[in-house]
Amino acid sequence: xxxxxxxxxxxxxxxxxxxxxxxxxxxxxxxxxxxxxxxxxxxxxxxxxxxxxxxxxxxxxxxxxxxxxxxxxxxxxxxxxxxxxxxxxxxxxxxxxxxxxxxxxxxxxxxxxxxxxxxxxxxxxxxxxxxxxxxxxxxxxxxxxxxxxxxxxxxxxxxxxxxxxxxxxxxxxxxxxxxxxxxxxxxxx
Amino acid sequence: xxxxxxxxxxxxxxxxxxxxxxxxxxxxxxxxxxxxxxxxxxxxxxxxxxxxxxxxxxxxxxxxxxxxxxxxxxxxxxxxxxxxxxxxxxxxxxxxxxxxxxxxxxxxxxxxxxxxxxxxxxxxxxxxxxxxxxxxxxxxxxxxxxxxxxxxxxxxxxxxxxxxxxxxxxxxxxxxxxxxxxxxxxxx
Numbered sequence: 001x002x003x004x005x006x007x008x009x010x011x012x013x014x015x016x017x018x019x020x021x022x023x024x025x026x027x028x029x030x031x032x033x034x035x036x037x038x039x040x041x042x043x044x045x046x047x048x049x050x051x052x053x054x055x056x057x058x059x060x061x062x063x064x065x066x067x068x069x070x071x072x073x074x075x076x077x078x079x080x081x082x083x084x085x086x087x088x089x090x091x092x093x094x095x096x097x098x099x100x101x102x103x104x105x106x107x108x109x110x111x112x113x114x115x116x117x118x119x120x121x122x123x124x125x126x127x128x129x130x131x132x133x134x135x136x137x138x139x140x141x142x143x144x145x146x147x148x149x150x151x152x153x154x155x156x157x158x159x160x161x162x163x164x165x166x167x168x169x170x171x172x173x174x175x176x177x178x179x180x181x182x183x184x185x186x187x188x189x
Numbered sequence: 190x191x192x193x194x195x196x197x198x199x200x201x202x203x204x205x206x207x208x209x210x211x212x213x214x215x216x217x218x219x220x221x222x223x224x225x226x227x228x229x230x231x232x233x234x235x236x237x238x239x240x241x242x243x244x245x246x247x248x249x250x251x252x253x254x255x256x257x258x259x260x261x262x263x264x265x266x267x268x269x270x271x272x273x274x275x276x277x278x279x280x281x282x283x284x285x286x287x288x289x290x291x292x293x294x295x296x297x298x299x300x301x302x303x304x305x306x307x308x309x310x311x312x313x314x315x316x317x318x319x320x321x322x323x324x325x326x327x328x329x330x331x332x333x334x335x336x337x338x339x340x341x342x343x344x345x346x347x348x349x350x351x352x353x354x355x356x357x358x359x360x361x362x363x364x365x366x367x368x369x370x371x372x373x374x375x376x377x
């Protein structure tokens with residue numbers, strides 16, 4: 001029995017890789033996506049989604065990982081102070097019909113220092129799924145000194161043509177091209 | 190009588206400069222200031238003020254102008270209510286004691302007919318300091334949707350909040366703050 005236990009233990013430890021996969025949960029307060037568009041080709045206006053959820057898995061040594069990120073479209077916040085279910089943005093994003101925008105990736109790119117520099121994945125918006133690649137800048141894993149918890153963080157940037165997702169209203173008065181910025185701070189589970 | 194009228198009309202026309210100074214009123218819905226801070230050296234976090242008002246005077250012939258811009262601090266919106274409350278409190282924007290931030294400039298810098306920068310006074314937490322803002326993509330045109338004459342541009346600047354006495358959480362939350370303000374202003 002003891003020998004069997006030892007054998008099983010050795011067997012298990014051989015199966016476990018030297019570097020395990022860690023999972024991280026995003027801190028929604030510090031992961032608020034901002035999008036920028038050109039208004040009448042004049043100014044750069046921006047909007048925001050205030051409610052998100054997300055998880056990340058990382059095996060930095062093996063250069064593999066995944067991202068699951070979900071945005072609640074009803075949390076759209078344009079700054080007008082009048083964002084209601086009847087405001088134009090809610091119609092544009094069809095928030096009742098499509099309550100979420102999601103990004104999924106199982107294809108992360110790492111640099112020589114095992115830092116994530118990009119993620120290729122699928123963006124789903126208005127029910128349409130397209131491949132997109134997002135850039136990750138200033139990726140860093142370390143302890144948040146304020147609360148002594150391990151976290152990984154980075155700044156995500158992407159550009160999409162909204163027409164590819166069927167979001168056609170007001171082009172070109174409101175630009176087709178949308179720049180997206182998402183700070184991500186995710187704590188180790 | 191007719192001759193008198195003509196003389197008057199010519200007199201009035203001569204008195205009027207070819208390019209007059211015009212006053213523009215900022216459209217608050219499209220003039221929403223955003224700011225960026227660095228959080229613990231990890232991420233770039235953003236906040237926004239949703240209520241502003243302001244006027245711009247432009248005289249292209251004289252290459253002169255004036256900007257008066259007010260931000261209402263109680264319109265701060267960080268994306269979640271607890272965070273907004275926290276950033277509004279004494280030590281940070283202290284919105285009850287300081288309900289407004291202002292930027293005033295009477296020194297606009299022109300490149301031809303484009304405004305490219307403005308030097309002025311920024312008042313935050315009751316402290317006034319000179320700052321320079323950059324104006325990108327400045328343009329005056331007719332808004333094709335409402336046929337009204339407007340001037341617009343994207344304003345950017347960087348300040349050190351410590352210079353205005355806002356020192357809490359430095360360096361966990363960066364001293365340096367990047368500010369960007371799209372400005373759309375309609376001719377009065």
